Amino acid sequence: MVMTIREATFKLLRQLGLTTIFGNPGSTEETFLKDFPKDFRYIHTLHEASAVGAADGYAQATRRPALVNLHTSAGVCNAMSNILSARMNQTPLIITAGNQTREMLLMEPWLTNVQPAELPKPWVKWSYEPVRAEDVPAAFMRAYAMALQPPAGPVFLSIPLDDWDKPALGEPVARCVATRIGPDPERVAKFAELLSKAKNPVLIYGAAIARGNGWKQAIALAEKLNAPVWAAPASERPPFPEDHPLYAGGLPFAIGPLAKKLEGHDVAIVIGAPVFRYYPYVEGPYLPNNLHLLHISDDPEETGRAPVGDSMLCDAVLALEALEARVKARSTAPKVKKQAQRMAPQPAAPEPCQCNMLTALELFKTLHEATPAETVLVVESPSNLGELHAAWPVKLPDTLYTFASGSLGWNLPASVGIALAERDSGRNRPVLAIIGDGSMQYSVQGLWTAAQLELPILFVIPKNSEYAILKSFAALEKTTGVPGLDLPGLDLVSLARGYGCEALRVENVDGVRKACAQAFKRLGPTLLEVPILPTIPPLL
Template sequence: MSTVKDVTFDLLRRLGLTTIVGNPGSTEEPFLKDFPKDFDYVMALQEASVVSLADGLSQGLRKPVIVNLHTGAGTGNAMCAILTAYLNKTPLIITAGQQTRDMLLIEPMLTNIDATSLPRPWVKWAYEPARAQDIPAAFMRAYATAVQQPAGPVYLSLPLDDWDQPMDATDVLRTVSTRVGPDPARVTEFGARINAAMAPVLVYGADMARGGADVWADGIALAERLGVPVWASPFCERPPFPETHPQFAGPLPPAIAPLSALLKGHDLIVVIGAPVFRYYPYVPGSYLPEGAELLQVTDDPDAASKAAIGDSLVSDAGLFLKALLPQVNARVAFAGGPLRKPPQTPTGELPLTPAAVYATLNALLPDDFVLTQESPSNIPQLQDQIRVRKPDVSYAFASGALGWTTPAAVGLALAERQSGRNRPVLCVMGDGSFQYSIQGVYTGVQQKAHLIYVVLQNEEYGILKEFAELENTPNVPGLDLPGLDIVSLGKAYGANTSKAETTEELAGAFKGALDHHGTSVIVVPITRALRGLLG
């Protein structure tokens, strides 16, 4: 007779889920014992890094990844990363060990008490099987829940003594659809309102990028048929439109009044694949310019429900575009020239400006690469100098919670290797952000991932100083970061590490890192001058 573990691992094979990312604990060892040779185990040094690494791997491979955490303690460590995976719409199947059933009533040490409540509200579903033999079917339900729109993480709490329990070799494999189609009547209504508008404008969100190259192409087709500007939604975690396209206007600011001001002159704002809207600092004003209306298309019913303004349609962005395009009239072709100015020419001052760092990197990047970043105070300079022109190139995080990118970049690099694309991954980090999950460097080194961390060191939390200026809150303690020897930290984890203070030194170090085909860390001192939170 088979065991629960036999049936479960057979199901995972048939689902194509043979990579497990984890940090092993005592309650997980029965699941991991005699680990199958046809599975890969990727180990990270802390549970937040485990989840973030799996998030990057899942996004890079466009399929779910199994995550293995250590009961309630490991889940607690991982909660921030689980929150981010939920907002990233990443389909992770998160498992956590649980104490043996024989002792659950008396709650011994490391019991995951009220296990299904712990990860909520940041998982789509959480479950602890009532019987050991329910585990394979629970994995199947977890998979089905994770991949359906809006995709996201799910959570299984699994008692350690369940795995060797006998069970029949039951076949629980089934399939589910992964996209939600639009209401045809609502598409017709939206098409008519677009055709009737005098000056519509498009706002695209990260769902356009998650949809892949076909959705990008249809998004371009709609923009060119209408001949209108395209903005990226605020805090958009993945570029939804070619940033080199002449109709691309740039990212919208994450504040009510400034966002509304940029859309002035448009009578219809069409938002596809994004919330309405992600705001951060409170700058009061009208949500929309006077006389403007808004249409929203999202695959997330919750995002449609909580939108502050506008009329919503729940649908996969790509399926909506396929249905809408035949109903939209072509307008006069766009003839205004590029809406964005060319990249600013950086100054030669020392310490280097972020613009100088990014311009230097951009000149040396190969045609195909992966970009990810967590340097909040200088993202506008990054977006100005390195303009993404293809889908599935740039990745960030939707939560605003630091610590995701260092390990997620490892996952993205592993996805490049598993997929055979083998693009180098450039990960731009602030010196403060880098400390949140710096142990992710270790996994990159051990996995021989072709990954280059460029750490911009200004010895401060620049984004918080910008926020303090906006909010008029002077003399906030804890915003300076002196004494971080990041070169030594990179070397301690085994990375190919160097410091570059000039553009010439940076160019040499970056060329060497591209040739290294392992994990590198380049530390670049930069100016402490602040830009301003809203530009």
């Protein structure tokens, strides 16, 4: 009996270990999903952005690629913000969508993806609609290879809906691909020599170290060099333990302030991050005088666009190992003064208030005390990052996730994927998602999937009833009178209950502690709305 394209494709997906599909079904995808195999699992989301976000979280937490099925051009458009985040997170996703029947493509009927290969660009590494139905299984294999090869990232396949029942050419061909780039011997020797001869070297670590499970290697290089360690600006994954004596904090993400933080150093090396991630324009030199910058990344686009620095293409963790083997040990330890994290150099000073409302800092300290040490944080509350890291230094690897893109709506569904990975792996660490009341609205539908899967996620919503981070930008940019920065009238408890979650509002420390104790014993998600004192943090 001749295999169909569907049978050959599902056989290949089994061989590649891709038996979980995240999606929101549509008419052009039903021919792919019909007679759904019993050994596959479909993770149903209510919106395509949630499908991509959940798959991204799952892929990061399992360190394996994930498969997403969207609905033709409409679904791809809905998902674009989280496709952008997946690309910047360097998450290997195979994103598929149906298209109209081949016989009708010429006349562009309703729900046609008119330019399927162009639509998701530039935020996918490879985008393709097979020329023939017979090419579909091989296209999946190429998509798998492209997604995994460095730098990892999302890829896209468009499949006309009538392809699936056509006969396959034969058995699908599965193959393995390399996922790491090793160091150039001459280049790594030169970098090691410069670090060894430096009078005051500094290390700048990025999220690729965390993605590569490289904390051990990052610590070994830092301790051998006895050099301070900064986290690269706006790192989406902590690359180094924040309680380590050599940890200096997170660099600011603006040109002038960042250069000022590096004054006094003669050699700096950036490993596993861009040079640099900036957002507000604050003029100044890229680097202080007499600083020689070195840059290691597995992404040639990242090294190509860097405005300064000598680069080497290499996997971040392999680079750490190669450098640690070659640098000379330094016996003198630097005096490291820890700086505040990310955007806010200091937690915002609360305005005088007689309302007894919790501050963000008080809330985060309480959450830290009330949750297990191995709790996994998923964070999308931009205006409170200074307070969060002051209250909750990240001490264990793979215990904090956020998004690299700045595009809101990733973290809520990503926490669903991360919690699912915790359950599938048997680690079963608690998952705590801290999401602002404004950020929550971008992918609120993810609450339904968490409830349907009975995932014990605790969603904590610090409710300040405003876009505080935008007010911070308004202050920096001197843009007064901007409309739409306040968020009155949101009932987050009712929203969460409508999606099937347990939900409550608490207003004090005791209430937060009690809610935490109950949430992680519950079968299913809990949403905790906590009003906090509104503050406008300084960005820089």
